[in-house]
Amino acid sequence: MSNVNRCKLYVITGETYHPGRELLEVMESAIAGGADVVQLRDKDAPVRELLEKARALRELTRKHGVPLIVNDHPEIALAADADGVHLGQEDAPIAAARELLGPDRIVGISTHSIAQARAAERAGADYIGVGPVYPTATKPGRAAVTTSFVAAAAAEIRIPFFAIGGIHPGNAAEVLAAGARRLCAVSAVVGSPDPGAACRELRSLIERSERAASLGEAAPLGEGVNPGQAREVKEVKEVKKVKQVNEVKQVKEVTVNGVRRTTEAATLLELAAEFGLADKNAVAERNGRVARKAIWPITPLAGGDRIEFVQFVGGG
Amino acid sequence: MRNETTDKDMLVIGGTRLRSRFFLGTGRYPSPAVMLMALEASGAEVVTFAVRRVNLECAEDDSILSHFADRKLIYLPNTSGAGNADEAVRIARLAREAGLGNWVKVEISANSRTLLPDPLETLRATERLVKEGFTVLPYASDDPVLCKRLEEAGAAAVMPGGAPIGTGLGLLNPYHLGLIAEEARVPIIVDAGLGAAADVAQAMELGADGILANTPVARARDPVAMAKAMRLALEAGRLSAQAGRIPPKRYATASSEANGVLFGSADADADSRRRPT
Numbered sequence: 054m055s056n057v058n059r060c061k062l063y064v065i066t067g068e069t070y071h072p073g074r075e076l077l078e079v080m081e082s083a084i085a086g087g088a089d090v091v092q093l094r095d096k097d098a099p100v101r102e103l104l105e106k107a108r109a110l111r112e113l114t115r116k117h118g119v120p121l122i123v124n125d126h127p128e129i130a131l132a133a134d135a136d137g138v139h140l141g142q143e144d145a146p147i148a149a150a151r152e153l154l155g156p157d158r159i160v161g162i163s164t165h166s167i168a169q170a171r172a173a174e175r176a177g178a179d180y181i182g183v184g185p186v187y188p189t190a191t192k193p194g195r196a197a198v199t200t201s202f203v204a205a206a207a208a209e210i211r212i213p214f215f216a217i218g219g220i221h222p223g224n225a226a227e228v229l230a231a232g233a234r235r236l237c238a239v240s241a242v243v244g245s246p247d248p249g250a251a252c253r254e255l256r257s258l259i260e261r262s263e264r265a266a267s268l269g270e271a272a273p274l275g276e277g278v279n280p281g282q283a284r285e286v287k288e289v290k291e292v293k294k295v296k297q298v299n300e301v302k303q304v305k306e307v308t309v310n311g312v313r314r315t316t317e318a319a320t321l322l323e324l325a326a327e328f329g330l331a332d333k334n335a336v337a338e339r340n341g342r343v344a345r346k347a348i349w350p351i352t353p354l355a356g357g358d359r360i361e362f363v364q365f366v367g368g369g
Numbered sequence: 370m371r372n373e374t375t376d377k378d379m380l381v382i383g384g385t386r387l388r389s390r391f392f393l394g395t396g397r398y399p400s401p402a403v404m405l406m407a408l409e410a411s412g413a414e415v416v417t418f419a420v421r422r423v424n425l426e427c428a429e430d431d432s433i434l435s436h437f438a439d440r441k442l443i444y445l446p447n448t449s450g451a452g453n454a455d456e457a458v459r460i461a462r463l464a465r466e467a468g469l470g471n472w473v474k475v476e477i478s479a480n481s482r483t484l485l486p487d488p489l490e491t492l493r494a495t496e497r498l499v500k501e502g503f504t505v506l507p508y509a510s511d512d513p514v515l516c517k518r519l520e521e522a523g524a525a526a527v528m529p530g531g532a533p534i535g536t537g538l539g540l541l542n543p544y545h546l547g548l549i550a551e552e553a554r555v556p557i558i559v560d561a562g563l564g565a566a567a568d569v570a571q572a573m574e575l576g577a578d579g580i581l582a583n584t585p586v587a588r589a590r591d592p593v594a595m596a597k598a599m600r601l602a603l604e605a606g607r608l609s610a611q612a613g614r615i616p617p618k619r620y621a622t623a624s625s626e627a628n629g630v631l632f633g634s635a636d637a638d639a640d641s642r643r644r645p646t
Binding site (some may be wrong): 056058211266309310311312328330333334335336338341343345346361362363364365366368369 | 394395396397398404417418419420422423425432433434435446447449462463464466467493500501534558560561581582583584
């Protein structure tokens with residue numbers, strides 16, 4: 054079953070934001086841009102129509118290896134074989150959804166205060182929404198919780214949380230700086246003429262924030278990301294980056310096994326070769342995430358990267 | 370006997386059937402050759418090791434794995450060096466990346482002097498790694514409630530310590546270890562603190578399903594002989610547990626009939642000082 058842990062950019066459908074364009078076309082563009090979890094939300098559609106949309110989105114998301122979450126309706130999530138359900142504070146309790154969906158599907162819930170966030174964690178939610186961080190037309194009439202709730206959630210909530218509410222590329226850095234590691238967007242993505250470009254912008258902000266966090270000495274060790282489908286898209290992007298890097302060989306400072314070094318290596322493989330590790334039994338980690346050997350040649354090395362090369366030694 | 374074991378008395382962990390109940394650590398041997406001989410003598414099928422940074426100044430292939438080529442073993446990497454669940458998960462993912470299976474021994478030390486495991490972080494790491502599809506064997510303190518919680522979190526086996534790592538103090542709390550083994554629905558492997566063969570036999574008599582030893586073998590004067598002694602003790606202890614010991618009693622019970630004892634008066638039972646043997 055899909056793991057919400059590795060998801061960073063959560064995009065929710067909002068058909069009223071893209072009149073004249075098909076739901077699937079908009080969502081496919083978002084996925085291509087790096088949305089790695091998708092939620093079907095449509096408060097007005099009759100159940101039968103909702104189920105049809107869920108099935109169509111299921112087909113699309115399965116093709117791209119992205120989890121699908123259905124808003125409010127555990128039974129539609131089941132019927133469409135979605136990965137999970139998202140609940141509001143006013144919806145059925147987590148326990149009821151869990152009973153219906155079983156232990157393997159994802160159950161998420163919106164929270165608007167740290168007390169609700171704690172309660173959701175205790176009740177066994179797989180993730181929570183934290184917001185609305187900024188006022189939003191998607192949830193009119195709900196007071197914004199500001200980034201202070203984001204900071205509070207970052208400090209004490211252990212399950213993944215997605216900051217949501219009025220987030221767009223122009224303010225995402227502020228939300229990430231407050232401690233969010235995952236973002237959720239609706240209008241900024243599906244209301245954009247180019248949903249893919251909006252997603253790419255948000256993802257690059259998330260990645261920049263992760264890199265900054267992994268550089269800070271006091272920053273917590275990253276939960277990392279499982280090697281998974283999301284990576285495929287990223288690898289392709291990184292190949293492009295490598296090509297650019299290769300044209301101009303730059304000296305950069307990186308930290309290898311805890312020691313700062315300067316190197317001209319453009320990729321992880323070139324760096325490994327500098328230490329005679331290119332054909333050894335070593336395993337590598339880049340900025341807190343496993344970098345499997347197969348992608349060393351296409352993993353670009355950037356200034357400030359933290360690389361670990363590890364091996365097995367005797368132990369009990 | 371637990372339902373995990375079969376008629377042939379095999380130990381089953383995470384779907385893998387093991388002939389040997391001896392888990393051997395690979396650290397601190399006098400040489401790789403001695404380690405391999407000790408491994409042979411122990412009969413162990415599961416070997417543990419640790420994940421460490423490559424020495425970049427001399428990147429020879431000194432990986433422990435180079436010594437195990439063409440042996441059929443189950444590899445159990447530990448997360449030693451981790452101080453919290455995040456670090457343990459990172460180490461586990463790196464270990465899995467080596468392509469030697471998905472077993473992991475969660476080992477999270479809270480205190481560098483005792484190396485005693487941090488129960489809360491161990492539970493957190495176990496929950497997360499189980500969700501990520503690892504076969505998780507957490508090293509834990511000998512607390513029956515914690516061991517139960519780890520089992521409920523999906524641990525494939527639970528490994529309570531007899532005493533702090535490398536101390537050789539034996540089983541400090543046999544009562545707890547006995548309770549843990551009695552209540553467990555997953556295999557219990559007594560890990561850490563064993564000193565010699567007697568401790569291994571005792572662990573098995575208490576109902577453990579297996580033991581893990583490293584330092585008492587590796588640092589014994591003769592590691593190969595100790596590996597063999599522990600293998601035999603393990604077998605003896607398990608047989609003893611299955612045979613069913615007599616309940617301890619406070620006073621003696623003669624092993625021969627009192628009737629017909631020499632030198633006795635006709636009413637022998639009146640003379641309590643007589644001690645027929």
